[in-house]
Amino acid sequence: MxxxxxxxxxxxxxxxxxxxxxxxxxxxxxxxxxETVYRFKGEQRPAVILVDIDLDGSRPEREWQLLYCALTRCSVAVDVLVSADSAWRKALERASQ
Incomplete structure (x- = not known):
């Protein structure tokens, strides 16, 4: 273990x-x-690193809401780690430009 x-x-x-x-x-x-995004809702920190962002695109509206909540928890910097084949990778790359 x-x-x-x-x-x-x-x-x-x-x-x-x-x-x-x-x-x-x-x-x-x-x-x-x-912390999970659900447990961290309403909290804020200067830097946030989102890991295991493997959203599958099956519920895009709900996934965008969850992602928005996670991305707005930081006051200075956020890093998002996604797998190369994630359904959200291209959308996140476009949004970061």
């Missing part, structure tokens, strides 16, 4: 599945926050 508690030299901070008494999520100790 792989150790997913580190990314390079950085410890990964992630949701533990637990909440405080006042309903706030608790996180593991770490340097880099790893």
């Amino acid at each position: 792989q150790d997913f508690s580190r990314l390079g030299h950085h410890r990964i901070k992630r949701f533990t599945g637990q909440y405080t008494e006042d309903g706030q999520p608790t996180y593991s100790d770490g340097d880099l926050l790893i």
